[in-house]
Amino acid sequence: MHTYTYKPIKMSKLVLWHLKGSPPSWSVRIMAQILGLELELKEIDFVAKEHKSPEFKKLNAMGTIPVLQDGDFCLAESHSIIKYLLDKYGNEEQQALYPSEVRERALVDQAMFFDTGVAFIRVKNVALPIIFDGAKEVTSKLVESIEDVYDIVEDFLSRHQYIALDRYTIADLSVGTTIAALNGTHKIETKRYSRTTAWLDKLNEDAYFRDIAVSGAEILKDTLITMLKKNNDQ
Ligand SMILES: N[C@@H](CCC(=O)N[C@@H](CS)C(=O)NCC(=O)O)C(=O)O
Known part of the structure; x- marks a missing residue:
C-alpha cells in the first residue's frame, strides 16, 4: 500500500x-484582489508620522507606504x-498584465x-504641505502642475486605448489610482480631458477599482478638506 505525504502549497x-x-x-x-490574494492590512498613523519611526524604517528606510511583507521578504514601493x-502569484493569463514582449513592456x-x-x-506636493506644514490653500501653481499631468495622460490615451497599450495593464492600475486621487483634489474637466474622463469611467466599471480607489479618493479628499479648514482656522 502506498502512503502519500500531504504537501500543502507553501504560502506565507x-x-x-x-x-x-x-x-x-x-x-x-x-x-x-485581481490575483485572489488575501492581505493582512496594517494601517499606519500617517499624521503621527508612524512611517518615519525607527521601527517602521527597519521595514522601509524610505519611510514611505505601502510596504509588503511576504514571510521574511520585505518590499517597499x-x-x-x-x-x-x-x-510570484499570477497565473499564465494574468502575466499579460505585464507583457513580456519587449516594446509592450517598455511602454x-x-x-x-x-x-x-x-x-x-x-499628489504629494499637494497633500504633504497641507497635512504636515499648515498649508492654507492649493495654489494655482499646484493646480497647473496637476493639469500638466492630465495633459500627459490625455496624450498617452490619444496613442492607445489604455494608458500604455490597447489593453489593460498594471500601468492602468498605478496611473489610474493616482489620477483618481488628483481628480479628488482638482476635478478633471470632462470636455477638456475627454479621453481621460472616458478611461477613468472604464476603470471605475471594475468593482475592485471602485471599492478601493474611488472610496479611498473620497477619504483622501475629506482628510485634505478637514486639514485645510483647520490650517485656515489657526
Ligand atoms: N513611489 C512610491 C511612493 C510612496 C509614497 O510616497 N507614499 C506616501 C503615502 S501615499 C508616503 O509614504 N509619503 C511619505 C513621504 O513621502 O515622506 C510608491 O509607489 O510606493
Missing part, C-alpha cells in the same frame, strides 16, 4: 502596511510590489515610471 501570510487615503496602497490592494505579486514601464516620477509627486 502577506502583510501590507498601508493607509486608506494612499493611492499607491490602493494599487497594491487592487492587484491582490508600490510599483515593485505589484510586479512582485504578479510574478508599460514608461507609464509606470511616469506615475512614480511625475504624476504621484504632484
Whole structure:
C-alpha cells in the first residue's frame, strides 16, 4: 500500500502596511484582489508620522507606504510590489498584465515610471504641505502642475486605448489610482480631458477599482478638506 505525504502549497501570510487615503496602497490592494490574494492590512498613523519611526524604517528606510511583507521578504514601493505579486502569484493569463514582449513592456514601464516620477509627486506636493506644514490653500501653481499631468495622460490615451497599450495593464492600475486621487483634489474637466474622463469611467466599471480607489479618493479628499479648514482656522 502506498502512503502519500500531504504537501500543502507553501504560502506565507502577506502583510501590507498601508493607509486608506494612499493611492499607491490602493494599487497594491487592487492587484491582490485581481490575483485572489488575501492581505493582512496594517494601517499606519500617517499624521503621527508612524512611517518615519525607527521601527517602521527597519521595514522601509524610505519611510514611505505601502510596504509588503511576504514571510521574511520585505518590499517597499508600490510599483515593485505589484510586479512582485504578479510574478510570484499570477497565473499564465494574468502575466499579460505585464507583457513580456519587449516594446509592450517598455511602454508599460514608461507609464509606470511616469506615475512614480511625475504624476504621484504632484499628489504629494499637494497633500504633504497641507497635512504636515499648515498649508492654507492649493495654489494655482499646484493646480497647473496637476493639469500638466492630465495633459500627459490625455496624450498617452490619444496613442492607445489604455494608458500604455490597447489593453489593460498594471500601468492602468498605478496611473489610474493616482489620477483618481488628483481628480479628488482638482476635478478633471470632462470636455477638456475627454479621453481621460472616458478611461477613468472604464476603470471605475471594475468593482475592485471602485471599492478601493474611488472610496479611498473620497477619504483622501475629506482628510485634505478637514486639514485645510483647520490650517485656515489657526
Ligand atoms: N513611489 C512610491 C511612493 C510612496 C509614497 O510616497 N507614499 C506616501 C503615502 S501615499 C508616503 O509614504 N509619503 C511619505 C513621504 O513621502 O515622506 C510608491 O509607489 O510606493
